[in-house]
Amino acid sequence: MPAKSPAQTLLEKADKKANSSTGWFSSASTKFEEAGDLYQQAANAFKIDKQFKEAGDAHAREAECREKSNEPNEAAQAWWNAAKAYKRTNPDLAIQALSQTITHLTQGGRFRQAADREKEIGQIYLQELQDLRKACESFERAAEWYAQEDAAATASACYKDAADLHAEIEEYPQAIARYEQVADSSLNSPLTRYSVKEYWLRASLCALAMGDPITAKRNLNKYSSLDTTFSSTREAKFVNILIDAIEAGDEEAFTGAVFEFDQVTKLDNWKTNILLKIKRGIQDEPVLR
Incomplete structure (x- = not known):
């Protein structure tokens, strides 16, 4: 049997921690915080091995742990890290992870960052999936958020990209x-x-x-x-x-x-x-x- 990679070992450790029952002296929140840290380490180890799909999956599991331990900012970051890993091989999963990031950011009133992530979704639709209509919708949504945050020049650039796409279709x-x-x-x-x-x-x-x-x-x-x-x-x-x-x-x-x-x-x-x-x-x- 081939030896397990460090990433695989960390992932199993994280799974074990996430699925363990909480003892007398520890809370569920602490358990998920620790599991989240282990998933993050596993994700980074997968990236070293250039296993980007596995890295994305590990970050997604980290994000779920952050949500369970009620850390919305860390969850948003973990979903974004998942998206960056998925982007290399699985554009559809990258979009799903970015959408999760955006949910956390908008709930926290961080519309400027939400706009940045929505613009990323638009670029994936445009470049990887050649879905011009979906790209157009994302650029318009990002533009609205930029405008709302007084980032007028960035909003205009997104509206212009959307206009170009409207014309193309x-x-x-x-x-x-x-x-x-x-x-x-x-x-x-x-x-x-x-x-x-x-x-x-x-x-x-x-x-x-x-x-x-x-x-x-x-x-x-x-x-x-x-x-x-x-x-x-x-x-x-x-x-x-x-x-x-x-x-x-x-x-x-x-x-x-x-x-x-x-x-x-x-x-x-x-x-x-x-x-x-x-x-x-x-x-x-x-x-x-």
Whole structure:
């Protein structure tokens, strides 16, 4: 029989402690505190052996002991440690552990930390599980908590990520509303004011992707009234040229405008994808002669 690893030995010791009956002189709370410490040691030993699933399981059991001995802060930390271990191999379990962490944090009024963990869930949905809708929901929830804690810039970044995802799953009205919300809050600060034209450009492209140049025009007027410098920006001029090309059904003019804009300001993947969708809309549209 192969020798047990130190991690395995510690885990068995922790199980034994957690399942033991309490004697005359010790309380259940003390028993679970001690078992929790042993589970934590076992988890760390599993990490040394690069057994991340086992490490996550041990931290989860530690968290349950912390809950039983009424230590909510330690329980939140243990669930987070479980999530970090699971993240490497089991994204679904990492999300479950992070959700447990968030429950403890929100109950303790620690919304800033809860927002950080919710944002992590969003990133796992996005990168590991490619579930854009779930990622979007997590980013929006995190943003609300950041806003509530006066972390305006972080809230805006999360709302912007959510807006990008709404657009990717073709929920354009929701995307436009989020971009406009981020732009509104960015207008109030000289530090973020420069980024407003980027949000309005994205919102305008969403309107065009909906096949609605009239809304795009109306929105451009609205944006120009909120910031008088906007109409002279490259972004606003670009949208105007696109609107004219779409209304004329002129694919060449559209492609030319995109090419010229890209020469000066490199288009990112998000813009490239949405511009391709808009272009397909021109190709599908019957031209009125």
